[in-house]
Amino acid sequence: MTQSPIVFSDDQADAFDHVADILRGAGIDLDNQLLRPPRDMASSVMALMGKAGSGKTMLLAHLVNALSDAGVDIVSGDYESRRKKEKRTLAILAPTNKAASVLRNRGVPATTIHRILYTPVYDPEYERIAEWLAGETDRPEVEGLTPEALDRAHDFYQTAKSIPGALAAAGLRGSDFITGWKRRESPLDIGFIDEASMLDDRQFEDLQEIFPTLVLFGDPAQLAPVNQGGGMVFDKLQAGQKKTLSRVHRQTQDNPILDLAHALADPVITFHDFETLIQEKAARDDRVVWGQRVEVDLMARSPVLVWRNATRIRLIQAFRKVYDAPEDALLPGEPLICDGIELPLKHRKKRIDLEARGLIKGAQVVYLGPGRKPGFSRLHVIGAEDPQLSAASIVKIEKPDEEEPFIPFAARMGAAFLHGAAVTIHKAQGSQWDTVQVFAPDLYAASQMGRVEAGQPLWKRLAYVAITRAQDRLIWVVRNRLSKPTAPLDTDDLRVFANPELKLEIQDSPA
Numbered sequence: 001m002t003q004s005p006i007v008f009s010d011d012q013a014d015a016f017d018h019v020a021d022i023l024r025g026a027g028i029d030l031d032n033q034l035l036r037p038p039r040d041m042a043s044s045v046m047a048l049m050g051k052a053g054s055g056k057t058m059l060l061a062h063l064v065n066a067l068s069d070a071g072v073d074i075v076s077g078d079y080e081s082r083r084k085k086e087k088r089t090l091a092i093l094a095p096t097n098k099a100a101s102v103l104r105n106r107g108v109p110a111t112t113i114h115r116i117l118y119t120p121v122y123d124p125e126y127e128r129i130a131e132w133l134a135g136e137t138d139r140p141e142v143e144g145l146t147p148e149a150l151d152r153a154h155d156f157y158q159t160a161k162s163i164p165g166a167l168a169a170a171g172l173r174g175s176d177f178i179t180g181w182k183r184r185e186s187p188l189d190i191g192f193i194d195e196a197s198m199l200d201d202r203q204f205e206d207l208q209e210i211f212p213t214l215v216l217f218g219d220p221a222q223l224a225p226v227n228q229g230g231g232m233v234f235d236k237l238q239a240g241q242k243k244t245l246s247r248v249h250r251q252t253q254d255n256p257i258l259d260l261a262h263a264l265a266d267p268v269i270t271f272h273d274f275e276t277l278i279q280e281k282a283a284r285d286d287r288v289v290w291g292q293r294v295e296v297d298l299m300a301r302s303p304v305l306v307w308r309n310a311t312r313i314r315l316i317q318a319f320r321k322v323y324d325a326p327e328d329a330l331l332p333g334e335p336l337i338c339d340g341i342e343l344p345l346k347h348r349k350k351r352i353d354l355e356a357r358g359l360i361k362g363a364q365v366v367y368l369g370p371g372r373k374p375g376f377s378r379l380h381v382i383g384a385e386d387p388q389l390s391a392a393s394i395v396k397i398e399k400p401d402e403e404e405p406f407i408p409f410a411a412r413m414g415a416a417f418l419h420g421a422a423v424t425i426h427k428a429q430g431s432q433w434d435t436v437q438v439f440a441p442d443l444y445a446a447s448q449m450g451r452v453e454a455g456q457p458l459w460k461r462l463a464y465v466a467i468t469r470a471q472d473r474l475i476w477v478v479r480n481r482l483s484k485p486t487a488p489l490d491t492d493d494l495r496v497f498a499n500p501e502l503k504l505e506i507q508d509s510p511a
Contacts, residue, residue, distance in 0.1 A: 129166075201233065
């Protein structure tokens with residue numbers, strides 16, 4: 001990576017210097033690009049906080065560049081060398097696949113927290129190719145691979161520093177290179193955690209066990225995890241461990257979506273005032289839309305954001321109805337949300353395989369079609385680095401006023417899914433979409449209830465999170481109506497493989 005010239009604001013410069021001081025204490029001198037070998041030392045945690053537009057992601061990216069230029073190795077979901085035990089390392093993590101993909105789209109090599117909890121088991125023969133590409137060994141001779149195939153791998157790696165991509169250019173599949181996964185046995189070094197407002201106490205403890213030096217990047221105005229009683233992990237840190245970015249920077253100027261988000265900080269603004277402001281923005285800027293109905297075409301890839309679970313279920317049922325989806329099957333292109341992995345303890349390895357591939361609770365998935373075996377589904381995991389897989393699936397379709405969901409098909413065990421055409425604002429945290437639809441009647445209901453969370457009216461926190469999920473366009477839907485689709489569901493926008501690499505096979509015999 002190469003640093004580009006940048007001018008910091010005072011608060012960004014102060015935050016950068018604070019992180020640099022922590023890294024210097026851990027043996028990494030960014031000013032002089034000097035590294036000491038890793039050694040046992042007291043753990044260090046700091047939080048870098050700021051609202052949308054304050055420059056958290058830009059500062060994170062600049063710190064990553066500075067660490068890389070100093071010689072720190074980046075540990076990602078790509079390839080992790082076993083040879084450099086004395087090297088200093090950095091991992092950039094996010095709680096969800098979608099949040100990690102947002103960073104990767106901005107040039108930051110991020111992966112998920114789940115992915116870094118596990119380490120791959122490599123095939124020794126093919127690992128020699130990876131070590132050669134990474135500059136650690138001489139060019140190998142590998143049985144079954146021609147010199148021309150190795151040349152293709154080398155040429156690819158010079159263009160894009162991706163070990164899996166280079167191996168694919170040589171004709172190898174991911175399942176040839178990675179034979180399994182295991183829980184990480186040894187700690188890492190430096191950890192940067194984006195969207196840290198989503199962390200719960202258990203995840204925070206796990207990260208502290210893995211990373212002696214931990215920097216949290218997060219937005220205190222977002223919603224706290226549902227099991228945290230309204231608190232965030234930031235709240236437990238001392239004042240000296242926290243830095244706050246308060247200035248809105250040039251890349252956010254003239255952005256009506258962020259203007260709306262920041263307007264919610266006004267303590268006297270009411271829900272009616274806020275909707276009036278949205279109407280005014282919509283009249284002047286097509287990036288904000290005062291919507292009279294939910295646009296169903298968007299729901300397949302960008303779910304409608306709601307507060308109430310009952311609203312979510314009604315919108316999902318309406319979505320399936322307008323596409324004439326049968327009750328006993330899914331249509332290719334229907335969106336799903338992973339609701340967890342339902343496997344007994346004896347199938348722990350299968351669970352690790354799926355989680356390491358991105359199929360974690362809350363993952364957004366698109367159904368591609370049935371698998372080769374009954375109960376299996378071909379899936380595309382949104383935001384995952386290797387998105388295509390086939391897995392034993394338990395699909396649950398919820399219905400209004402019914403406690404138990406309808407299950408159109410299911411394996412006995414496997415990955416469980418709910419429909420994903422609409423999701424709650426809580427579950428949308430960490431994700432971003434080009435266009436976001438917010439179902440305003442739900443937020444009005446929240447405003448009428450008068451609930452307060454961490455000193456802020458709940459409807460304002462909900463609105464802030466929902467609005468800041470939109471990258472380019474916000475549709476504020478004010479009526480309970482649904483448009484008709486302009487075309488059938490399809491998967492043309494996804495990279496579909498005929499033979500997904502991962503097969504999750506569940507047997508009754510002990511593993």
